[in-house]
Amino acid sequence: MAFLELLGLKKRFGAVEILKGIDITLDKGGFLVLVGPSGCGKSTLLNTIAGLETISEGEIRIDSQAVNNLHPSKRDIAMVFQSYALYPNMTVAENIGFALEMRGIAKADREKAIAGVAKTLQIGHLLTRKPSQLSGGQRQRVAMGRALVRNPRVFLFDEPLSNLDAKLRVDMRTEIKRLHQQTGTTIVYVTHDQIEAMTLATKIAVLKEGEVQQIGTPAEIYNRPSNLFVADFMGSPAMNLIEGVIATCDSGPFLALSRGSDSEIRLPVPHSVALGEAGIGRKVILGIRPEAITDRDGADRNSTAVAIVDAQVDVVEPAGSDTFVVTNIAGKEVVSRMRADVEIRAHTRMPFAFNLDKAVLFDPESGRRI
Amino acid sequence: MTTAVPTSMSAAGRAASNGTGWAVTSRVVIYGLLIFFALVYLIPLFVMLVTSFKTMDEIQNGNMLSLPKDPTFDPWVRAWGETCVGLTCAGIKGYFWNSIKMVVPAVAISTMLGALNGYVLTKWRFRGHKVVFGLMLFACFIPFQSVLLPMATILGALGRFGNTLQDLVGFSFGFGNPTVNLVFVHVVYGLGFTTLFFRNYYEAFPTELVRAAQMDGANFFQIFWRILLPSSTPIIVVTVIYQFTNIWNDFLFASAYAGSGDVMPMTVALNNVVNTSTGVVEYNVNMAAAMIAALPTLLVYVLAGRYFVRGLMAGAVKG
Numbered sequence: 001m002a003f004l005e006l007l008g009l010k011k012r013f014g015a016v017e018i019l020k021g022i023d024i025t026l027d028k029g030g031f032l033v034l035v036g037p038s039g040c041g042k043s044t045l046l047n048t049i050a051g052l053e054t055i056s057e058g059e060i061r062i063d064s065q066a067v068n069n070l071h072p073s074k075r076d077i078a079m080v081f082q083s084y085a086l087y088p089n090m091t092v093a094e095n096i097g098f099a100l101e102m103r104g105i106a107k108a109d110r111e112k113a114i115a116g117v118a119k120t121l122q123i124g125h126l127l128t129r130k131p132s133q134l135s136g137g138q139r140q141r142v143a144m145g146r147a148l149v150r151n152p153r154v155f156l157f158d159e160p161l162s163n164l165d166a167k168l169r170v171d172m173r174t175e176i177k178r179l180h181q182q183t184g185t186t187i188v189y190v191t192h193d194q195i196e197a198m199t200l201a202t203k204i205a206v207l208k209e210g211e212v213q214q215i216g217t218p219a220e221i222y223n224r225p226s227n228l229f230v231a232d233f234m235g236s237p238a239m240n241l242i243e244g245v246i247a248t249c250d251s252g253p254f255l256a257l258s259r260g261s262d263s264e265i266r267l268p269v270p271h272s273v274a275l276g277e278a279g280i281g282r283k284v285i286l287g288i289r290p291e292a293i294t295d296r297d298g299a300d301r302n303s304t305a306v307a308i309v310d311a312q313v314d315v316v317e318p319a320g321s322d323t324f325v326v327t328n329i330a331g332k333e334v335v336s337r338m339r340a341d342v343e344i345r346a347h348t349r350m351p352f353a354f355n356l357d358k359a360v361l362f363d364p365e366s367g368r369r370i
Numbered sequence: 371m372t373t374a375v376p377t378s379m380s381a382a383g384r385a386a387s388n389g390t391g392w393a394v395t396s397r398v399v400i401y402g403l404l405i406f407f408a409l410v411y412l413i414p415l416f417v418m419l420v421t422s423f424k425t426m427d428e429i430q431n432g433n434m435l436s437l438p439k440d441p442t443f444d445p446w447v448r449a450w451g452e453t454c455v456g457l458t459c460a461g462i463k464g465y466f467w468n469s470i471k472m473v474v475p476a477v478a479i480s481t482m483l484g485a486l487n488g489y490v491l492t493k494w495r496f497r498g499h500k501v502v503f504g505l506m507l508f509a510c511f512i513p514f515q516s517v518l519l520p521m522a523t524i525l526g527a528l529g530r531f532g533n534t535l536q537d538l539v540g541f542s543f544g545f546g547n548p549t550v551n552l553v554f555v556h557v558v559y560g561l562g563f564t565t566l567f568f569r570n571y572y573e574a575f576p577t578e579l580v581r582a583a584q585m586d587g588a589n590f591f592q593i594f595w596r597i598l599l600p601s602s603t604p605i606i607v608v609t610v611i612y613q614f615t616n617i618w619n620d621f622l623f624a625s626a627y628a629g630s631g632d633v634m635p636m637t638v639a640l641n642n643v644v645n646t647s648t649g650v651v652e653y654n655v656n657m658a659a660a661m662i663a664a665l666p667t668l669l670v671y672v673l674a675g676r677y678f679v680r681g682l683m684a685g686a687v688k689g
Contacts, residue, residue: 052581073587085582089600098596099586146586 003028003063003186004049004154010057011044011210018044020210021058026203028063029184035197036207037233042190045207046156049188050079062153073102078147079156082163084139086131086146093118093127096145117145120179137168144179157189161196173199194234198222206230222289224272224360228367231287231360237324240293240334242286243364246279253280255361257330265329267307270359273370284370285362290324292358293336295344299353307354316346327352422446422657429653445654449662453655455634455642462659464632465639469618470666472549472635476556477613483557484564484609485602489594491565492572493580503569509562514622517559525551525627548628552635555627556617564609571605572598607677615667636663 002025011019018041026032034042047053049060051072060067067075078099086095093114100110118124121141131139140160147155157176161169177200180187191197197204198218206213206221206229214226225231231239244257246269257265267286299306314333315326318340325336325344336352344350361370417434422445424438432439451461490496491503532545544550575598583593599606624635634642640663644656 050581050585052584072581072585077585079582079585081578081582083576083578085576085578087579087583087597089597098583098588102587102592146582 002026003030004032004188005061006045006049006058007061008058009045009048009055009060011041011048011053012056018210019048019055022210022212024205024212024215026186026188028186031180031187031189031200031202033189033191033197033201033204034207035191035194035204035233036213038192039209040207041210042192042207043158046079046158046188046190049154050077050156051075076150076153077156078150078152078154079158080143080147080160082159084131084143084160084163086139086142088131091128091130092123092134092142092145095131095142096149099146099150113149114145117149120148120182121145136164137172140164140172144176148179148183153186155185155187157187159191160189161191162193176200195236198234204234206233208233223358224369225287226369228285228287228362231362235289237290237335237337239287239289240332241362242288242330242332242334244284244286244330246282246284248280255284255286257286259328259330265309267309267354268305268356270356270361271305272359273361283364285364286359287362287369288354288356288359290335290337292355293334294353294355295338295342296351296353298339298342300355300357303355303357305356307356308351309354310349310351312349313344313346316344418657418661421654422661424654426650426652426654445652445658446662448652449643449655449659453643453652453659454646455639456630456646462636462639462643462662465634465636466662468549468628468633468639469636472552472556473614473617473666476553476560476617477610479553480557480560480564480613481606481609483561484566485568485599485606486594487561487565488568488570488572489598491569492575493577493593493598494590503565506562506565509559510566512559514559518622518626521555521623522626525555528554548633551627552623555623556613556620560613560617563612567605567609567612568602571602575601604677607674611670611674611677614670618667 004024004026006022006024009019009022010017022045024032034045036042044053048055051067051070055068062075062077087098090098093111096114096117097110100113105113114127115124118127121144123138123141123145126134126138126142131142134142143160160176161172164172173196176189180200189196189200198221201218203215204218204221205215208229214221214230216224221230221234225234225239228241231241242257244255244267246253247256247266248254253269255267255269257267259265294300296308309329311327311329311334313325313327317324317326321340323338323340323342323344325338325342327334327336338344362368363370413435420436420438421429421434423441423443424432425440425442425444428439449461450463452459453461455462455465487506491499528551529546532542532547535545536542579597580593583597588596619637620635621637621641624638625641628634629638640659643659
């Protein structure tokens with residue numbers, strides 16, 4: 001039985017539809033990440049769950065109880081805001097204890113709860129300080145403490161790491177993940193950072209223009225994106241998308257990528273795709289992750305379909321842990337991810353190994369995966 | 371071409387050699403003007419101060435600008451406790467307290483209501499909030515003279531209501547009391563300004579804080595009292611200074627609605643002191659009385675003035 005259910009959620013501002021019928025369910029203890037570009041409605045969706053925005057249609061249920069018309073404070077939900085929203089006039093302890101105070105909990109119990117949370121988050125030494133005296137990471141912890149102390153049914157995070165510098169962001173990401181594993185709480189988390197989404201989530205919902213594009217585990221979203229938008233949005237560097245045509249010869253159907261004057265590239269059709277005879281001659285878009293294109297030695301030995309393609313190396317970008325090699329196939333830039341110690345120089349021809357077990361095909365008309 | 375080069379060079383050279391001379395001259399002119407106007411502005415105050423410490427003999431026989439030969443506090447004492455206001459000769463102290471009794475509640479109430487209005491107009495927006503704010507802004511531009519008569523009618527009605535209450539329950543609840551009337555008038559006409567100040571200040575106040583407090587379970591007034599007000603010191607100071615100065619210095623409403631008897635505020639009483647036509651005009655006492663009348667506003671500026679500019683800026687940047 002799903003713990004948090006969003007059923008046919010719609011939100012309109014005047015004539016503009018911001019959310020166009022959202023259906024998402026989340027099990028107890030799950031970590032749902034709402035991800036999408038700016039303006040896709042993910043923050044609005046979070047605010048409707050919190051009760052800070054009303055919904056025009058649909059239903060929100062927590063633990064089988066409809067909460068549509070409940071005041072935010074009655075929904076038993078805590079939220080961590082992007083700006084942390086710490087009360088500037090109160091100390092850290094008062095900030096964390098404010099919600100308890102508003103619920104009329106006795107001072108002694110409050111102090112015990114504050115001390116407990118402070119210990120979990122290692123902010124015990126900061127309790128008497130004001131928010132203005134804290135660093136970004138410390139503020140972030142206090143904001144989480146304020147949510148934790150209430151022990152709510154659902155936690156909401158609204159881009160909580162976007163105000164931190166890069167290194168701290170990675171640390172806090174781990175911290176949030178650890179916190180989730182320790183406490184087993186149900187979390188809904190909004191971000192535009194697809195790496196955050198991949199690392200934290202047990203379930204990802206990719207949104208675009210108020211519509212859910214795909215819901216699934218991080219692996220599903222990453223390996224089998226349901227359309228071109230998800231394929232392009234998730235993953236960094238982005239998935240390579242190359243136009244091609246399904247053709248056939250004596251040995252069966254194959255995927256042909258034309259590259260102008262050079263000879264056409266012939267790749268086996270990925271096993272994930274079931275093509276009927278009707279598929280012959282059909283235009284498709286091949287989607288293949290950079291790590292599925294390697295040099296010959298780096299190819300996955302367990303793969304059932306590796307194709308070798310000779311191509312000109314345009315740019316080599318060493319990134320420390322990996323080396324990105326950019327080449328040009330079928331008029332499109334193609335990025336491949338190789339071992340860091342690979343020996344390649346720009347403007348030479350070399351064989352690229354395409355692991356087609358990891359490839360998917362899209363229909364160029366609808367953008368959907370075939 | 372060959373002649374043009376030396377000409378332009380010599381011109382540049384002359385400008386450079388004259389540069390320091392020009393700078394000095396312009397400085398002298400600027401500071402000279404500033405000092406001159408500062409003096410023009412300060413001389414009346416200086417004359418008031420020195421006159422208030424002189425004896426009548428010295429005033430009649432001496433120079434207006436000279437320092438007192440024999441400084442005396444007597445005029446101040448007489449102004450405070452003995453001088454005649456109209457026909458009663460008990461000094462201005464009673465009227466000073468009248469003003470305090472009027473100003474303090476009027477400032478407190480108009481500031482609180484302005485803060486509440488600003489809070490609602492920014493954080494609890496409702497349909498038509500812009501129109502409401504526009505109308506309140508409009509109130510800032512209404513000349514006070516134009517509302518004298520309508521307001522007098524309203525105050526008259528309130529007075530009759532007070533009389534009715536007096537007859538029915540034996541207590542008028544302040545209706546018809548001139549001091550209460552003045553507080554009412556000043557609150558009503560101060561609201562436009564106080565609302566404007568607070569609205570602009572709260573416009574820049576992060577809404578996420580209000581949302582966080584809502585989720586924490588704080589209600590409308592708890593959010594206002596616990597979250598917004600503690601962060602509003604600069605704008606409260608600005609509003610208090612502004613309202614205090616305006617209401618304390620008001621003469622029009624005071625003379626129209628409380629212009630006679632024991633209920634006169636300070637400004638009206640001072641006018642009556644100076645206008646007393648019997649006997650010798652005691653300039654030293656008049657000056658001392660005027661200084662006493664001006665002291666509270668001066669004091670408020672000195673104590674809280676540094677917030678004034680800061681607060682006005684804070685409200686002004688975003689609007």
